[in-house]
Amino acid sequence: MREITVAVVQMDTKLGEPEANLAKMSDFVRKISSAQKVDVIVFPELATTGYECGVKFTQLAQRVPGPSTNVMAQRANEQGVHIAFGMASKERVESILFNSAVLIGPEGDVVTQYRKIHLKGEEQMLFRPGFRLEVAEIAAGAVGLQVGWDVFFPEGTRALCLDGAEVILVSAAWDNARAEEWRTFISARAAENACFVCAANRVGEEPATTFAGESMIVGPRGQVIVDLDETTEGYIVAKLNLDESRRIREETQIFQTRQPLSYRAVVRKY
Secondary structure (H helix, E strand, O other): OOEEEEEEEEEEOOOOOOHHEEEHHHHHHHHHHOOOOOOOEEOOOOOOOOOOOOHHHHHOOOOOOOHHHHHHHHHHHOOOOOOEEEEEEEOOOOOEEEEEEEEOOOOEEEEEEEEEOOOOHHHHHHHHOOOOEEEEEEOOOEEEEHHHHHHHHHEEEEHHHHOOOOOEEEEEOEEEHHHHHHHHHHHHHHHHOOOEEEEEEEEEEEEEEEOOOOOEOOOOOOEEEOOOOOOOOEEEEEEHHHHHHHHHHHOOOOOOOOOOOHHHHHHEEE
């Protein structure tokens, strides 16, 4: 049996205070790891900075690797765990910023960095959209990263699963006004790809946003395995049987019965 144990963290962040947020994330890593053995811990979108930093992101964004990834690399190495978390990243050109998710390995290495492709609202004025969707092969299985509004678009999750992902790690800062959509999309992305989706969402408030919480781990038939409510800071853990994903894919033939020639409109820009 192929198994992976994933912990999903639901937390509030202090706006524009990376050191305080990294300290809270470190506490969560220690608490989770001391309670049980886990393979991956997932934190929300922009967990190191908060969401509504505006132009301050130009000062808060960091390179990868850099100070924030170094802190999380130390925690990952101490506990022998993978850590996925959201942060604002930048290239060598200081003005080019990305809303990123980073996966750190238990050796303290950066396994992969994903840059959010689907930017929502004001994010489009602050960040540059990413382009690449890559599956990360870790010892426990094949995982893909998504950030926030990415789950609104089925194409990204499908592309990751066609490339072998069986577990999708979602870091989100989804607002409370669209909480029902959040629940729907997470379950739909899991069911339509027969994959597990482990979704960490923010709680708390910032000046213009109340975050929805409702972090969850969903199985390959779209069923909620475990979840949190809309206000609680905390974490959830589930042991996932990856053979279940493979079995359902084989039974339903969901990838083999696709008809890509009929979907040409999907790759048209407008």
